[in-house]
Amino acid sequence: MNKGIGPALARLVLMLLTLLIGCAFQVATCAACTPPPVPHVQPNSVVIQTLGPSPQEVLQSVTLSDPALINQLYNTIYTLPVLPENSACTLDYGPRYVLSFKQGNQPVVVVTAERFGCRKVTIDDEGIQRHGTEEFWSLLDQAIAAGTPTT
Template identity: 85%
Template sequence: MNKSVGSALARLVLLLVFTLLIGCAFQAATCAACTPPVSHAQPDSLVIQTLGPSPQEGSQTVALSDPALINQLYSTIYALPVLPENSACTLDYGPHYVLNFKQGNQPVVVVTAEHFGCRKVTIDDEGIQRHGTDEFWSLLDQAIAAGTPTA
């Protein structure tokens, strides 16, 4: 093997190792956001407010008390990937949702979800934005369908 090929190969290996290390560091930094904080109580009820893209479309609110579906949605939210800064998003506009997780009468956490653009999901006490996956949107649709409309 000549010297220039060996040098290029060494640089390529070094670049690969560096890239892997950065990826691991990013994963470790975001992994803390992958699970609900220990201080959070496990929710046993959920109120979902659906807000249309315009005020004329009004809003709809449903309450859900199915513990399995609530916990699955709650866990899925905390497992959503962090939305990278400077993400390119579409300029469309659509519905967004406010999810109020509660245990008894006590609030656990409020989550906002935008079903447009980058499909952002924000856990209010976290301050970071996550990307709503197809699994999340499917579970949210199930929760809305299973919920009881409120006045």
């Protein structure tokens, strides 16, 4: 009976070590992938569109012009952690948002946020995906509530 336990225990230890090394590599890879700094341009308005199942279906659109809340939301987006490659995500579905930041009439940046799966936040001019934190989603909810409907 003890003969079978030795090889099984060795395989279990080997599997655990492989898993730990893989996790350490993923953390090290993600730590090396630091997000770019916040751009110096600060927007003074943001249009937030809530999209339906089809990207062309806009369920709600609001404009936010509160400078403090805009800056807090904008800066929070640029400090979100990078989403590790090959992240395991849920298969649920929820709303998507498109945030169009502007300074005057000039576009600054467009951000897409998915409130499902890995809760990805993508800044259009970056090549990376970020992970939406609870702080981000709370600020987005505040911005939507404080915004005025866009016609």
